[in-house]
Amino acid sequence: MTQRQPLGLTTTFAALLVGALCSGPLLAAGNYPITPQQRQTAQQVAQTGVPLSELSPNAPDTYTVKRGDTLWDISGVFLRTQWRWPELWGMNTDQIRNPHLIYPGQVLVLVKSDGRARLQLGRDVGGKAGDTVKLSPRVRASGLDEGAIASIPQHLIEPFLNEAIVLNTNELDSAPRVFAAQENRVWMTKGDLAYARGNFGPETEYRVFRQAKPLIDPETKQILGYEAPYVGTAALVRPGSGSGKDEVPTTLTITLNRQEVGLGDRLSPVPPRTFNNYVPHAPSGPVEGRIVSVYGDAITAGQNQIVALNRGAQDGMERGHVLALWRAGRLVRDTTVAKPDQVRLPDERHGTLFVFQVFDRVSYALILTVQEPVTAGDRFTQP
Known part of the structure; x- marks a missing residue:
């Protein structure tokens, strides 16, 4: 069998x-x-x-x-x-x-x-x-x-399992880099050749990332890690050789694009593909944190979009954790009293997050349900 x-x-x-x-x-x-x-x-x-x-x-x-x-x-x-x-x-x-x-x-x-x-x-x-x-x-x-x-809807998160990465340090600075293209192009798309320099291993398939950007904790303002925007994939055509005047750069072909590949983009081997199916469950204890950012270029996020959280494995976060999203209570003026004053309304729960990828200090979550747009700084807790 x-x-x-x-x-x-x-x-x-x-x-x-x-x-x-x-x-x-x-x-x-x-x-x-x-x-x-x-x-x-x-x-x-x-x-x-x-x-x-x-x-x-x-x-x-x-x-x-x-x-x-x-x-x-x-x-x-x-x-x-x-x-x-x-x-x-x-x-x-x-x-x-x-x-x-x-x-x-x-x-x-x-x-x-x-x-x-x-x-x-x-x-x-x-x-x-x-x-x-x-x-x-x-x-x-x-x-x-x-x-x-x-x-859960696997197709919504599967592309992010290899695409969304957080590094503890900005190690992509020392990764192989794209430095030239055919015909003096600056941007490359699927099927184009790219030329790269750096220390390559035996791998033949590579992910292409833009320079990593820091993820800043909305509460402490500390750097939680470095998020590397995913650009696409490239396949080895010819390995490089030599050094100095005799150096022959490595040749690759672009095989997939999320964005156009540009000069200076970094290369990282494609990791072994693993299938993960997730069991939603509540955290075993109290959890509270903030949305760090919306994945991609969007400012706000809705249902089925991805957000980064300021809690990771060292905080007890696990794949499959279900979390509650909270809308901050508005500050309103009470005009029903002799001397009107400002009162903050209670926070209201308005959505559900599903954690599917966990790093040391950061996690990625899928917005399963939501009533209003989600932005960086929004609060989450255990459900």
């Missing part, structure tokens, strides 16, 4: 699904071991489910998974708070082995009892609309199917 990386669930969420999503395929046991903490979480969830008060007012009794769905989307159908979805799934902790995947066409059944709710996997049996049969938990292995749905 050929094994491929699943397009479904990561281990943490998988531990909460096994036994409920009982007809989906799963990986061999050695690939995704269940940690003691995950097993403990699974046992707690198995005993609880979610309170009925956490269900969406219009939560259906059944839902048929559609192509293009994500677990985040489906959770929004059933729950008021989407990131709490692991608590919704019924399961059998005696049969926790490895992750199941969810596929278009599968029927999810909402089971309510004793003031709690769980989801189970059902099978459409035809007849009257909504007729289903709930399936008994079991574990079976089979080949993986790339039709499985993802936990």
